[in-house]
Amino acid sequence: MLPTPSMGSIISPEELLNPGLAVGQKKILADVALNSARSMGASYADARIGRYLNQYVFTREDQVQNVVNTESFGIGIRVIANGTWGFASTNDVSTDGIKKATQQAVAIAKANAKIQREPVILAPVAAYGEVSWKTPILRNAMEVPVSEKAELLLEANAAAMANGANYVNTALFMVNEQKYFASTEGSYIDQDAHRIWPYMNVTVIDPDKGKFKSRQGLSAPMGMGYEYMDPDPNETIEGLGGVTLFRNRYDLVKDATEAAEQAKQMLSAKSVEPGKYDLVLDPNHLGLTIHESVGHPLELDRVLGYEANYAGTSFATLDKWKTKDFDYGSEIVNLVADKTQVGSLGAVGYDDEGVKTKEWDLVRNGKLVNYQAIRDQVHMIDQKESHGCCYSQSWNDVQFQRMPNVSLEAGKEKYGIKDMLRDVEKGIYIAGRGSYSIDQQRYNFQFGGTVFYEIKDGEIVGMLDDVAYQSNTQEFWNSCAKICDESDYRMFGTFFDGKGQPSQVSAVSHGSSTTRFNGVKVINTGRNI
Amino acid sequence: MAIFSKEEAKKILEKALGFSKAETCEINLSASNSGNIRYARNTVSTAGYQSNQTLAVQSSYGNRVGVATIDEFDSASLEKVVRRSEELAKLSPENPEFLPPLSQQKYLESKTFYESTQNISPEYRAEVAAASIEPARAKDVTAAGFLNDSAGMSAMINSAGLFAYNQSTSLEFTVTMRTNDGTGSGWVTRDVNDVNLFDGAAASQIAIDKAIMSKEAKAIEPGKYTVILEPAASSQLLGNMLRSFDARTADEGRSFMSKKGGGTKLGEKIVDERVNFYSDPQNALAPSPPWAGDGQALKRVDWLKSGVVSNLAYSRYWAEKQGVEPNPFPSNGIMEGGDASLEDMIKNTKKGILITRLWYIRNVDPQTLLYTGLTRDGTFFIENGKIKFPIKNMRFNESPIIMLNNLETLGKQVRVDGNLIPYMKIREFTFTSLSDAI
Numbered sequence: 001m002l003p004t005p006s007m008g009s010i011i012s013p014e015e016l017l018n019p020g021l022a023v024g025q026k027k028i029l030a031d032v033a034l035n036s037a038r039s040m041g042a043s044y045a046d047a048r049i050g051r052y053l054n055q056y057v058f059t060r061e062d063q064v065q066n067v068v069n070t071e072s073f074g075i076g077i078r079v080i081a082n083g084t085w086g087f088a089s090t091n092d093v094s095t096d097g098i099k100k101a102t103q104q105a106v107a108i109a110k111a112n113a114k115i116q117r118e119p120v121i122l123a124p125v126a127a128y129g130e131v132s133w134k135t136p137i138l139r140n141a142m143e144v145p146v147s148e149k150a151e152l153l154l155e156a157n158a159a160a161m162a163n164g165a166n167y168v169n170t171a172l173f174m175v176n177e178q179k180y181f182a183s184t185e186g187s188y189i190d191q192d193a194h195r196i197w198p199y200m201n202v203t204v205i206d207p208d209k210g211k212f213k214s215r216q217g218l219s220a221p222m223g224m225g226y227e228y229m230d231p232d233p234n235e236t237i238e239g240l241g242g243v244t245l246f247r248n249r250y251d252l253v254k255d256a257t258e259a260a261e262q263a264k265q266m267l268s269a270k271s272v273e274p275g276k277y278d279l280v281l282d283p284n285h286l287g288l289t290i291h292e293s294v295g296h297p298l299e300l301d302r303v304l305g306y307e308a309n310y311a312g313t314s315f316a317t318l319d320k321w322k323t324k325d326f327d328y329g330s331e332i333v334n335l336v337a338d339k340t341q342v343g344s345l346g347a348v349g350y351d352d353e354g355v356k357t358k359e360w361d362l363v364r365n366g367k368l369v370n371y372q373a374i375r376d377q378v379h380m381i382d383q384k385e386s387h388g389c390c391y392s393q394s395w396n397d398v399q400f401q402r403m404p405n406v407s408l409e410a411g412k413e414k415y416g417i418k419d420m421l422r423d424v425e426k427g428i429y430i431a432g433r434g435s436y437s438i439d440q441q442r443y444n445f446q447f448g449g450t451v452f453y454e455i456k457d458g459e460i461v462g463m464l465d466d467v468a469y470q471s472n473t474q475e476f477w478n479s480c481a482k483i484c485d486e487s488d489y490r491m492f493g494t495f496f497d498g499k500g501q502p503s504q505v506s507a508v509s510h511g512s513s514t515t516r517f518n519g520v521k522v523i524n525t526g527r528n529i
Numbered sequence: 530m531a532i533f534s535k536e537e538a539k540k541i542l543e544k545a546l547g548f549s550k551a552e553t554c555e556i557n558l559s560a561s562n563s564g565n566i567r568y569a570r571n572t573v574s575t576a577g578y579q580s581n582q583t584l585a586v587q588s589s590y591g592n593r594v595g596v597a598t599i600d601e602f603d604s605a606s607l608e609k610v611v612r613r614s615e616e617l618a619k620l621s622p623e624n625p626e627f628l629p630p631l632s633q634q635k636y637l638e639s640k641t642f643y644e645s646t647q648n649i650s651p652e653y654r655a656e657v658a659a660a661s662i663e664p665a666r667a668k669d670v671t672a673a674g675f676l677n678d679s680a681g682m683s684a685m686i687n688s689a690g691l692f693a694y695n696q697s698t699s700l701e702f703t704v705t706m707r708t709n710d711g712t713g714s715g716w717v718t719r720d721v722n723d724v725n726l727f728d729g730a731a732a733s734q735i736a737i738d739k740a741i742m743s744k745e746a747k748a749i750e751p752g753k754y755t756v757i758l759e760p761a762a763s764s765q766l767l768g769n770m771l772r773s774f775d776a777r778t779a780d781e782g783r784s785f786m787s788k789k790g791g792g793t794k795l796g797e798k799i800v801d802e803r804v805n806f807y808s809d810p811q812n813a814l815a816p817s818p819p820w821a822g823d824g825q826a827l828k829r830v831d832w833l834k835s836g837v838v839s840n841l842a843y844s845r846y847w848a849e850k851q852g853v854e855p856n857p858f859p860s861n862g863i864m865e866g867g868d869a870s871l872e873d874m875i876k877n878t879k880k881g882i883l884i885t886r887l888w889y890i891r892n893v894d895p896q897t898l899l900y901t902g903l904t905r906d907g908t909f910f911i912e913n914g915k916i917k918f919p920i921k922n923m924r925f926n927e928s929p930i931i932m933l934n935n936l937e938t939l940g941k942q943v944r945v946d947g948n949l950i951p952y953m954k955i956r957e958f959t960f961t962s963l964s965d966a967i
Contacts, residue, residue: 064622087577091600108576111651115659117572150622167781205782210789212782212896306569308673309705309716315965398575437891437901437924444924444964446901448893468893468901470924470962501567501675502577523961527897529785529930 016069016142020051020178023190027130030182032095033077036102038184042079042086042109044122045102046183046353049075049093050395053176055142059153060169061161067146074395077102081109083119085376087398122375123386125355127186133349135194136342137225141174144226152229156200156256163260165202170252172229173197173221173495175507179352187354195345195507196228197221197495198252202259206267213266215259216450218243218284218432219250221493221507223345237488239282239417239514240429241453241460247490248343262451262463269463270454271526276519278427278455278481279469280420285430285449286408287492287510293473294328294335295406295510297442298362299499300373304380310501312440315473316368318381326368329477334409335363337372339388344405344509345493346389352399355388362406366478374401393504400504403497407511411483417514420482427455428467428522433492435468446470448525466526476517484513532560532647532682535694541584541602542686548611551588551618554688555630557822558584561681562647566654569673571662576651586614592623626846630687634826639695639810639819643723646698647680653724654678661704661733670740672733674704678724685824695818699947700724704733705906706740707967713746713919714967715739716886716906718761720946722816739885739907746919746967749910751960755881757874757911760943760950762884763932766900767806767950769890770929771862773898774832776841780851785898785930786841798837800933803867806833808859814942815949817860825857832862836933866951867939874940874954876914881954883909883916887925898928903964922967923960932958 021029030047037045052072058065074091075098086109090101153170160168175195182188200217222228231251239245244258281289297314301307320326329335339346339357350356353375361369373381374390392399432450439445452464471479493509533541538558545556560582567575585598588611595617599610657676665672677700684694701720707713715736721727773779779786779793786794809829810817819827823845831839840856848855875883885907893899904922911917932955940952 063625065624065626067621085575087575104578108578111655112573112576115573115655118570167783203783207782207791208789210782210787212784212787214783214895304570305671305673305707306574308569308671308707309567309675309703312966313707396579398577435891435893435901437889437903439903439922439924439964439966440888440905441966443966444903444922444962446893446924446926446962466894468926472965502565502677521962523926525893525899525926527894527899527928527931529897529928 026180040106044080049180051178076395082113084113132190134192138227141226160256160260165260167203171199204263215263269465280429282431283490283512290510300371337404345507346405351390353390357388410486410513429453482516488513538684545607559683563679565677588614630689636819641697646724657729660730706736713740713744743919753957756958764945766929777847801936802836805865821857862948866942869940922964
């Protein structure tokens with residue numbers, strides 16, 4: 001699946017550098033929406049003027065397949081009238097266009113008010129006045145020439161091919177969200193968010209056996225500029241089994257070289273014996289497990305049933321939370337939500353309804369302590385302050401509660417990746433993301449990975465194939481036995497967290513250190529056809 | 530916003546093409562209006578309306594290609610977007626896989642547009658929601674649903690003389706009904722081109738009944754079971770299987786369709802001989818547009834005939850390279866069914882499971898097309914020809930290829946997501962664990 005911005009127009013690379021509307025102009029236009037909404041009887045209004053820039057570069061083997069630059073610009077207006085939400089958007093960002101859209105939003109709110117049974121209650125928020133925020137980048141990816149990006153991808157492709165790959169695809173996805181938010185609460189917020197994602201997939205084939213194996217890149221999408229693509233040995237970590245891991249800088253060429261080597265090894269790797277294993281999970285793998293088994297079940301709208309027809313509901317019900325004694329995980333498990341983490345995909349200064357972002361606990365010492373909630377939800381859990389995790393994928397879509405970065409805190413005592421091996425008699429080390437599936441209340445899940453290594457009596461003894469693990473969320477997190485220290489902490493990320501109808505995507509990171517889970521059920525996924 | 534008629538579209542496209550100075554030029558025009566309503570907790574949560582129109586120009590010089598888009602169609606805007614695409618083409622790297630535009634193609638007639646659907650109003654959507662919520666509330670059930678309807682057109686023209694046009698309408702509806710004690714859940718999906726064929730209240734009633742029937746489910750041991758798959762349960766697995774019919778990845782040796790020792794499985798029997806799977810834009814119950822995005826004509830194509838792989842999909846580039854005719858991926862999938870009704874299938878089952886829906890389906894192994902996912906919203910144990918009790922959801926790990934080799938009975942076809950899929954009874958469907966989810 002490729003990210004396609006709604007109503008994005010193809011533009012030239014140099015247009016990516018156009019600064020767009022000045023802040024003063026945006027304020028004037030946003031005030032048109034806010035004043036119109038008030039005069040039409042809205043009790044609250046917010047306006048989001050968005051300019052979303054994307055650049056994608058695709059290559060395979062020795063070819064540049066495509067370079068795509070897109071821009072999407074418009075305004076989304078959300079109002080409360082008669083206690084009910086209304087939303088409309090337009091790419092006609094003129095005074096007339098904005099007035100018409102505002103009118104439509106108010107009309108929708110008033111029409112729906114007739115069948116509304118739960119009037120909107122908003123938590124208070126500070127009036128921040130005119131403020132701004134920007135992702136702390138060192139090098140704006142949009143300013144880097146396309147030729148430099150293409151050369152880097154082709155160099156990585158050549159490295160993979162030289163090391164035995166039969167096929168290789170690489171791509172770079174770069175996103176710049178320029179968002180201006182204004183509301184009748186008295187905030188005018190200008191933000192400039194940047195994200196980057198280098199993608200790689202290396203395939204090797206054994207035609208005689210009719211087998212093929214692919215090894216994906218071990219990068220993470222990051223909330224960073226092009227500096228992420230500048231290799232730095234200090235940001236490189238030696239994993240188990242000779243796997244090289246990356247923190248805040250990525251060495252695409254090195255990863256491509258190793259990907260080809262490892263894909264070849266996969267062709268003759270031993271098929272796993274099903275049974276219970278201690279799993280040593282790399283952060284670039286564990287991030288997806290955190291996303292599915294912690295991030296989603298603790299979204300308050302899911303808990304309350306608003307997502308019942310699509311993504312589902314949640315096992316983490318309010319009655320469990322109210323006991324203050326629900327064992328989500330073992331005592332060493334501390335899971336935090338955070339919209340401020342530097343380098344993460346979810347980091348912004350203010351969310352899409354003008355709430356200053358923060359960090360808060362979801363699970364502390366293994367106990368469930370909180371959810372993820374926004375202004376119109378926190379009253380349902382007797383809280384007074386929004387958590388600041390409201391987001392919309394574009395000006396064209398209505399904002400709603402989205403998952404912040406959700407991360408597992410590092411272990412407190414000094415403990416490195418290699419120390420993990422010591423205590424494992426029968427285990428599997430897993431790095432990189434793979435197949436993932438979880439039920440609609442987030443109990444039962446199954447995860448694969450990118451590379452698997454067998455651990456026997458404290459040592460890596462070889463690569464494994466056909467591995468997937470199945471568990472139950474609460475059982476899994478209660479089997480969490482050891483977490484490496486801060487020196488191993490890294491982020492996993494995804495550009496494509498999907499939720500809502502019509503569906504919207506959101507980008508989110510999940511940090512952790514290498515972590516061990518004891519006695520997890522592993523199945524063999526090999527089949528003969 | 531206007532849904533351009535064939536004549537209006539042709540006029541805009543011809544005017545734009547008239548500005549072209551490139552070696553080749555291809556222009557696509559599309560417009561759509563869509564409306565939706567979403568409800569949950571037995572009340573409306575959001576409603577929206579979206580209107581889009583886009584014109585995309587692709588110009589080329591040799592193998593250098595540039596694309597530019599615009600949403601205004603006056604002469605100055607049309608000339609501007611054509612010039613922009615030409616500038617971008619000159620700046621682009623060479624694409625060795627670029628092929629010049631197609632000459633005029635012959636297109637089949639396909640009935641995909643209905644005025645009745647185009648005229649759906651916000652009031653109609655609210656009525657559908659109300660007719661779903663009220664009976665749910667009366668039965669101590671909570672409804673969460675989504676209705677989306679759209680009307681649109683697409684057209685294309687190119688410098689080699691091709692012109693194509695199609696209008697279509699669609700309506701998609703899903704609703705999840707959950708009993709208020711939290712122990713039962715039912716679901717239903719419907720999609721049509723003509724709103725007159727849609728009955729939201731009747732569909733909602735099925736989901737309500739399933740929610741109540743599925744209350745207080747019992748756990749059974751995971752393992753291999755005979756299953757009766759409702760069409761909505763198997764459609765995604767079959768769609769995933771069809772995506773593996775790509776000739777290029779098969780020829781390259783990196784697909785389920787690649788053969789040991791080289792070559793592809795074209796011509797090989799891979800599933801039960803009763804399996805016939807084809808695509809056909811003219812199917813009256815599940816019509817699709819008669820042309821693919823690049824202007825190639827879509828026609829009836831057999832993909833599996835008597836269980837044998839009878840065609841693979843070839844892009845124009847790969848077809849030329851391999852010296853065969855191009856064969857685009859289809860826009861719909863039709864699996865032939867049998868005469869058995871669902872009641873017959875249940876009656877003839879000694880021990881088995883009736884499955885409403887499979888969910889969160891993800892590929893586990895592309896080599897064998899192994900997928901995992903879970904049952905959801907209505908799973909029932911059958912014994913001695915009768916539904917005995919609801920059972921707890923389970924995770925499966927299964928390949929559609931193994932599934933179609935274990936075919937026991939084919940039932941009647943139902944439209945799901947624009948496709949026609951039969952009820953199917955399958956032997957030895959593999960479940961690997963239990964889920965507590967309701």
